[in-house]
Amino acid sequence: MGASVVSIKDVATVAGVSTATVSRALANPDKVQSKTRDKVLEAVHKTGYVTNSLARSFRTKRTRTVVVLVPDITNSFFANIIQGIEQVARSNNYRILLGDMQNDPENALAYGELCAQRQADGLISLCRTIPFEYSKSRKTVDPKWPPLVMACEYDDIIAVPGVGIDNEAAALDGVRYLAKQGHRRIAFINGPEDSPLCRDRLKGYKKGMAELGQRAVADLVFHGDFTLDSGAQVARQMCSAKKLPTALFAANDAMAIGALQVIKRSGVSVPKDISIVGFDDVKFSAYCDPPLTTIRQPRREIGALSMQMMLDQLEGEAARGKRIQLPYELIVRDSVATI
Amino acid sequence: MGASVVSIKDVATVAGVSTATVSRALANPDKVQSKTRDKVLEAVHKTGYVTNSLARSFRTKRTRTVVVLVPDITNSFFANIIQGIEQVARSNNYRILLGDMQNDPENALAYGELCAQRQADGLISLCRTIPFEYSKSRKTVDPKWPPLVMACEYDDIIAVPGVGIDNEAAALDGVRYLAKQGHRRIAFINGPEDSPLCRDRLKGYKKGMAELGQRAVADLVFHGDFTLDSGAQVARQMCSAKKLPTALFAANDAMAIGALQVIKRSGVSVPKDISIVGFDDVKFSAYCDPPLTTIRQPRREIGALSMQMMLDQLEGEAARGKRIQLPYELIVRDSVATI
DNA sequence: CTGTTAGCGCGTTCAG
DNA sequence: CTGAACGCGCTAACAG
Numbered sequence: 001m002g003a004s005v006v007s008i009k010d011v012a013t014v015a016g017v018s019t020a021t022v023s024r025a026l027a028n029p030d031k032v033q034s035k036t037r038d039k040v041l042e043a044v045h046k047t048g049y050v051t052n053s054l055a056r057s058f059r060t061k062r063t064r065t066v067v068v069l070v071p072d073i074t075n076s077f078f079a080n081i082i083q084g085i086e087q088v089a090r091s092n093n094y095r096i097l098l099g100d101m102q103n104d105p106e107n108a109l110a111y112g113e114l115c116a117q118r119q120a121d122g123l124i125s126l127c128r129t130i131p132f133e134y135s136k137s138r139k140t141v142d143p144k145w146p147p148l149v150m151a152c153e154y155d156d157i158i159a160v161p162g163v164g165i166d167n168e169a170a171a172l173d174g175v176r177y178l179a180k181q182g183h184r185r186i187a188f189i190n191g192p193e194d195s196p197l198c199r200d201r202l203k204g205y206k207k208g209m210a211e212l213g214q215r216a217v218a219d220l221v222f223h224g225d226f227t228l229d230s231g232a233q234v235a236r237q238m239c240s241a242k243k244l245p246t247a248l249f250a251a252n253d254a255m256a257i258g259a260l261q262v263i264k265r266s267g268v269s270v271p272k273d274i275s276i277v278g279f280d281d282v283k284f285s286a287y288c289d290p291p292l293t294t295i296r297q298p299r300r301e302i303g304a305l306s307m308q309m310m311l312d313q314l315e316g317e318a319a320r321g322k323r324i325q326l327p328y329e330l331i332v333r334d335s336v337a338t339i
Numbered sequence: 340m341g342a343s344v345v346s347i348k349d350v351a352t353v354a355g356v357s358t359a360t361v362s363r364a365l366a367n368p369d370k371v372q373s374k375t376r377d378k379v380l381e382a383v384h385k386t387g388y389v390t391n392s393l394a395r396s397f398r399t400k401r402t403r404t405v406v407v408l409v410p411d412i413t414n415s416f417f418a419n420i421i422q423g424i425e426q427v428a429r430s431n432n433y434r435i436l437l438g439d440m441q442n443d444p445e446n447a448l449a450y451g452e453l454c455a456q457r458q459a460d461g462l463i464s465l466c467r468t469i470p471f472e473y474s475k476s477r478k479t480v481d482p483k484w485p486p487l488v489m490a491c492e493y494d495d496i497i498a499v500p501g502v503g504i505d506n507e508a509a510a511l512d513g514v515r516y517l518a519k520q521g522h523r524r525i526a527f528i529n530g531p532e533d534s535p536l537c538r539d540r541l542k543g544y545k546k547g548m549a550e551l552g553q554r555a556v557a558d559l560v561f562h563g564d565f566t567l568d569s570g571a572q573v574a575r576q577m578c579s580a581k582k583l584p585t586a587l588f589a590a591n592d593a594m595a596i597g598a599l600q601v602i603k604r605s606g607v608s609v610p611k612d613i614s615i616v617g618f619d620d621v622k623f624s625a626y627c628d629p630p631l632t633t634i635r636q637p638r639r640e641i642g643a644l645s646m647q648m649m650l651d652q653l654e655g656e657a658a659r660g661k662r663i664q665l666p667y668e669l670i671v672r673d674s675v676a677t678i
Numbered sequence: 679c680t681g682t683t684a685g686c687g688c689g690t691t692c693a694g
Numbered sequence: 695c696t697g698a699a700c701g702c703g704c705t706a707a708c709a710g
Contacts, residue, residue, distance in 0.1 A: 008688065009688095017697085018696065020689080021696060024689090024695095031695080033696090036695085036696080051687090052457045052687055053456040053458050054393065054396055054402065054686095054688095055689090057393055058703075059687075059688045060689070061702080065436075068437075073418050073421055074418045074622075079412050083412060087441075097434055097437070098407075098421070102426075110429075117391065119393065228623070228626055260626075283413075284596070287597060287599075344703095346703055346704085348703080356681085357681045358703090360681075363705090372680090390704085393703085393704095394705090395705075396704095397702090397703080398685090398686060
């Protein structure tokens with residue numbers, strides 16, 4: 001129709017009204033007579049007009065876009081959370097701008113800036129660091145920061161709105177479950193030490209071990225980085241030691257599965273010789289051999305809820321500083337044996 | 340500093356120059372005297388100015404944002420491609436807006452509209468459908484469409500710039516490899532029938548079977564939807580039939596792994612009784628039992644190249660209609676036995 | 679090399 | 695209920 005780009009002005013001309021009326025007819029249909037509204041709609045159709053949302057955002061100072069910052073998009077754990085976020089975003093007419101940190105905090109800061117540059121209204125972080133610069137002494141949210149929600153992870157010091165599970169309790173439950181099956185020498189493969197979430201899981205693990213009367217567990221605790229490879233690596237270390245534990249608890253399924261393979265290959269049988277429990281309940285866990293007993297996190301719900309909390313902040317019902325914990329669930333499959 | 344939002348105007352005042360000069364000093368530093376540039380930079384620092392990229396985009400009509408449309412973000416195959424896209428985007432100061440189709444073509448169209456609404460400059464699709472409305476008779480790219488690149492999949496009829504591998508040749512190679520190990524009854528689990536990529540793989544499979552003198556293979560061809568579950572489902576079907584094939588070739592690793600589990604559980608041994616070959620070389624494939632022989636696609640490169648092609652279109656060196664094929668590679672692990 | 683001026687497309691006054 | 699006029703922050707065109 002219109003040679004190049006049709007604007008609200010062209011629609012106004014065709015409909016024989018003013019641009020203001022077109023704008024109103026589109027944004028607040030009830031603030032305009034139904035007859036004129038129809039005229040406008042017809043003109044919109046005839047001209048093939050589509051709103052320039054850039055101009056709108058510029059004018060209204062709201063982009064309806066949220067940055068989602070992910071540590072590693074390759075990790076399917078995050079994929080489900082993103083899905084949850086995306087779905088709620090979409091049904092509220094929001095869009096998400098994806099930021100993959102790829103293990104470089106510099107990247108995180110760069111994505112954090114997008115809000116200052118007005119490219120996005122807020123930021124949901126699945127990472128464990130706050131993607132803004134701030135002095136170490138800061139104890140509360142900086143009012144200059146854009147709306148922020150932390151899904152999964154949280155910050156030790158600054159109270160940021162967030163969603164997650166009770167990691168300490170979950171880890172404790174994992175250990176208790178193994179204890180109930182008769183295990184006492186239980187090794188733990190944790191994630192990075194600087195992750196608050198991992199610190200909580202370690203606490204839960206230690207608490208469980210203490211219940212078994214074991215307080216010195218240093219030689220049973222290992223660290224990976226949540227990848228399959230790192231789980232395999234740790235298992236190699238473990239296997240080369242003199243005495244294997246009877247059970248292994250990993251802070252995520254990927255590491256559990258990585259370890260599982262190395263252990264099986266070294267000739268020891270799972271679960272007969274060693275039991276394994278994972279964390280997350282990733283899809284693949286049900287397809288291992290043996291299928292992995294693990295602790296499920298409600299990933300989609302975590303994502304959905306964090307986007308909902310973002311909307312609450314954006315739409316004014318500020319819930320600043322609130323942390324919500326969702327229920328987890330132990331999924332029993334075949335990787336644990338009774339002693 | 341500035342009470343609320345500082346704009347280029349405030350910087351100009353502080354620096355004692357005009358707004359145009361500030362704009363230039365920031366965008367084309369070499370078009371301005373180094374002395375004034377320093378003054379401006381200092382003023383920027385002093386005021387805490389950050390460019391309102393919304394206003395800039397509005398003015399320049401370029402957002403430096405590209406929509407990436409994914410069929411299912413949960414599938415780790417796509418995650419690596421996104422990573423490749425994202426990296427090239429970032430290093431060219433572009434951002435990506437993620438669209439998860441979630442099996443609903445309506446969603447795809449909605450994301451397709453973002454360009455018309457000026458929220459993005461172009462669209463990279465990892466899906467098999469073109470996310471714009473067009474009449475069935477269309478045979479070429481509509482000049483009104485925004486720059487479009489199809490990664491992985493492509494369209495049968497309309498020549499859209501794209502990146503991928505030679506799926507027919509790859510599937511043929513897979514069958515030939517199995518044939519060389521002595522297999523003749525080779526089943527094939529394909530993806531959705533309406534996917535051009537799957538049609539190509541089927542062609543390759545049939546060609547390979549023809550080389551073995553087998554032209555009637557209908558009872559050996561199955562369909563899944565690329566998920567673990569669908570692979571398992573097909574395997575159940577297969578196992579309930581009277582006679583198992585000696586080898587199984589799946590159009591992706593997830594289906595291969597799903598089938599693998601069901602087959603092992605039904606008491607038949609892999610690879611002794613039945614061999615399996617997958618497609619993609621997803622991370623988990625190396626951690627199955629047995630580790631999966633598969634055909635690797637260069638996912639990251641596919642992503643990177645498709646973003647590069649997008650940039651070429653965006654920056655004017657239009658490469659419209661060009662399809663590039665990247666090399667694939669057979670990764671031999673332990674899931675195939677010689678007969 | 680720098681300043682002046684205009685205008686991108688929209689939403690929002692304020693009158694009528 | 696509708697129209698005229700303004701301005702968001704920035705860059706592009708043109709003068710100086």
